[in-house]
Amino acid sequence: MRIPLIDLRAQHAAIADELMAAVAKVVAEQSFILGARVAAFEQRLAEYVGVRHAVGVASCTDALRLALVALGIGPGDAVITTPFTFVASAEAIVRAGATPVFVDVDADSVHLSPERVAECIREWRGPERLRAILVVHLFGACADSKGLLELARTHGLFLVEDAAQALGAVRDGAAAGAVGHASAFSFFPAKTLGAWGDGGALVTADDAIAARVRRLRQHGVEGGRVMEIGENSRLDALHAAVLEVKLRHLEAWIAARRQGARRYRELLDGVPGVSFFDALDEGGTHNPYVVRIAEGRDRVLMSLRAQGIDARAYYDRPIPDEPAFASVRHHRAAIPEAEKRSRDALALPLCANLSTTAQQEVVDALRSAMAGR
Numbered sequence: 001m002r003i004p005l006i007d008l009r010a011q012h013a014a015i016a017d018e019l020m021a022a023v024a025k026v027v028a029e030q031s032f033i034l035g036a037r038v039a040a041f042e043q044r045l046a047e048y049v050g051v052r053h054a055v056g057v058a059s060c061t062d063a064l065r066l067a068l069v070a071l072g073i074g075p076g077d078a079v080i081t082t083p084f085t086f087v088a089s090a091e092a093i094v095r096a097g098a099t100p101v102f103v104d105v106d107a108d109s110v111h112l113s114p115e116r117v118a119e120c121i122r123e124w125r126g127p128e129r130l131r132a133i134l135v136v137h138l139f140g141a142c143a144d145s146k147g148l149l150e151l152a153r154t155h156g157l158f159l160v161e162d163a164a165q166a167l168g169a170v171r172d173g174a175a176a177g178a179v180g181h182a183s184a185f186s187f188f189p190a191k192t193l194g195a196w197g198d199g200g201a202l203v204t205a206d207d208a209i210a211a212r213v214r215r216l217r218q219h220g221v222e223g224g225r226v227m228e229i230g231e232n233s234r235l236d237a238l239h240a241a242v243l244e245v246k247l248r249h250l251e252a253w254i255a256a257r258r259q260g261a262r263r264y265r266e267l268l269d270g271v272p273g274v275s276f277f278d279a280l281d282e283g284g285t286h287n288p289y290v291v292r293i294a295e296g297r298d299r300v301l302m303s304l305r306a307q308g309i310d311a312r313a314y315y316d317r318p319i320p321d322e323p324a325f326a327s328v329r330h331h332r333a334a335i336p337e338a339e340k341r342s343r344d345a346l347a348l349p350l351c352a353n354l355s356t357t358a359q360q361e362v363v364d365a366l367r368s369a370m371a372g373r
């Protein structure tokens, strides 16, 4: 692809010296598992998000599942989530032993809304016990966490935030991940803060949840004794060192992404058939940057890709319509908005280092794709 969705090589080149120095230290120390590097990064991350605890784990998928487990959610329980997301959000619920309940996203939006979730709670007839709302801050923008937390509290439910795409996003003065009982971040390389491989973190204000996940991530061991059956899900020290360096640049990268998003909006204004999800501009980090194509999204996508533009259809199918869910217990009502989103959402290349010329090329390619639909 001439213009990649995210140019990780350019990002690396800009701070390669800093990164290599940090990694060289870990190599010299030969201390790769947990220890001071991981603790230091956890501390920085917790400060950045504005929560008491951050616990580094192997992935965001693990962080989500461990959050549910630490909240005591498992077989016989149900968790409300969105059908329009990456599969990991629902996968974590299933892997925790609970049943996902898919509630449609709000009209013309990409997020769950308190209104729709409230309706689901009102009409819930079981047989599982509703225990939590797992909200996803999709495309780098926060859903209404505060509204959902209030709703959760009213009904004695937990709120878990899947903030994999939204580190650094804010809404109503609250950072992504700082509102729920527990939240999960991903350091998959293409996320806004990416490691050199897989990584994730759970953040929480709750001492007991943090302690439980610290124990679960390393075989249930606490004070030298196996207190429960856990697993191996740790953030590597090498990744923590990389992430600590990158976290110092995160605000600058987010500012550049926001500027790029504004520029897209100006350049694409008035192109027939292209529109925007306003919610994504509200304190969002545009990871990924997504527009709405009124008709023929798949043809537009093919045309862009043929022109060397690494556009993507995020996501092209509601999660409960994926083949695996034919044999996985779940609940769903009608999800017409999620179905529409999987037909009209289109991600375009955007990263902090995207040049104005490259961006103009994307816009020109999209214009011609739209004309030829």
Ligand SMILES: *Cc1c(COP(=O)(O)O)cnc(C)c1O
Residues within 6 Å of the ligand: 058, 059, 060, 061, 062, 085, 086, 088, 089, 136, 162, 164, 165, 185, 186, 187, 188, 198, 199, 200
């Ligand atoms: C990337 C992503 C995940 C999974 O993150 P991993 O670190 O790869 O496990 C979960 N949810 C959403 C919304 C994501 O975008």
